[in-house]
Amino acid sequence: MKKILLTATAFLMLFSCQNDTTETITPNASALTKRGCASQDVLAAQLKADPTLALRMNEIEAFTKNAILTNRLVNGKVEIPVVVNVLYRTTAENISLTQIQSQIDVLNKDFNALNSDYSSVPALFSGVKANVGISFVLQNVVRRSTTTTSWSTDDAMKRSATGIVPTTPTTVLNMWSCNMGGGILGYAQFPGGASSTDGVVMDNNAFGATGTVTAPFNLGRTATHEVGHWMNLRHIWGDATCGSDLVSDTPTHNAANYGVLAYPHYSTCTGTPVEMTMNYMDYTDDRGMYMFSNGQKSRMAAIFVSGGSRSGFGI
Incomplete structure (x- = not known):
């Protein structure tokens, strides 16, 4: 298990390392076979465009660390209202209400340890597997027909024009x-970004667990992963070789993992720990990810308390 240091200098150095990390996959490696998340790429672009964002996110990290150390965490369940914005050019892209609700159902299971594969967490990690205790409710669905063939990570899907x-x-x-184009399944905006672009974007073929979804991303875990980013979680390998995800109870991963790996899978980092490949914040296929850790739960909970970056959703 790794230990983390969250000084302002270290945090800014972390951004510097992460900005050089390419997260999307090439068009030849189809999104149907290999997970691609562009959250870190989007963050890097936002940091370049707005130098004050790094300072805001550093303040969020300091607040998060203090909230965890002082146990100022949510003492109850946060219920998050969700608006789903559907942009479609074809009938298939205009996903059904049933498909949308299936995604909400998956989020409620995954964030409350009600997913059927939660019992598959290996004994090594049973002491740190978490029931996050956050629920989601569908508030509205907004639809718009467009002529756009595919979307990129420039947030054009969030603009009125x-x-x-x-x-x-x-x-x-x-x-x-x-x-989504370019082999990207989705991306999220981390806490601290502009309200006008806040939220989570997903490919319609990876949205939910029925309808147009295609294997191996047909169980709704793309949203679980991206909402994890929206709640301030980093990729489990820290977007750098043997990097830090700023969580103390997840093993150090040397890089992203793909597909469904046989257990145990050992890291090449110092100590060769067994990697938590079944964590939602890795890049494994939907059926290969089925847990958050207690440390990740603490990071997520910290943003909802009074003074937290998403306190408007909290208690």
Whole structure:
């Protein structure tokens, strides 16, 4: 298990390392076979465009660390209202309400340890597996027909001229379903970013657990992963070789993992720990990820308390 140091200098150095990390997959490696999340790429672009974002996120990290150390965490269940924004060019891209609700159902299971594969967590990690205790409720679905063939990570789907603007993002989780290009399954905005672009974007073929979804990303875990980012979780390998995800109870991973790995899978980092490949914040296939850790739960909970970056959703 790794220990973390969250000084302002270390945090800014972490950004510097992460900005050089390429997270998307090439078009030749189809999104149907290999997970691609662009959250870190989007963050790098936002940091470059707005130098003050690093300072805001550093303040969020300091607050998070203090909230965890002083146990100032949510003492109850946060219920998050969700607005799903559907952008479609074809009938298939105009996903059904049934498909949308299936995604909400998956989030409620995964964030409350009600997923059927939660019992598959290996004994090595049974002491740190977490019931996050956050629930989600579908508030509204907004639809717009467009002529856009595929969308990129430039947030065009969130603008009034080309897409759908977010609904009251300080108190509502906005999710966009659209046809993503470049082998990207989705991306999220971390806490601290602009309200006008806040939320989670996903490819319509990885949204939910029925309808147009395609294996191996047909169990709704793309949203679980991206909402994890929206709640301040990093990729488990820290977006760098043997990097830190700022969580103390997850093993150090040397890199992202793909597919479904046989257990145990050992890291090549110092100490060769067994990697937590079944963690939602790795890059494994949907059926290969089924747990959060207690440390990740603490990071997520810290943003919802009074003074936290998403306190508008809290108690």
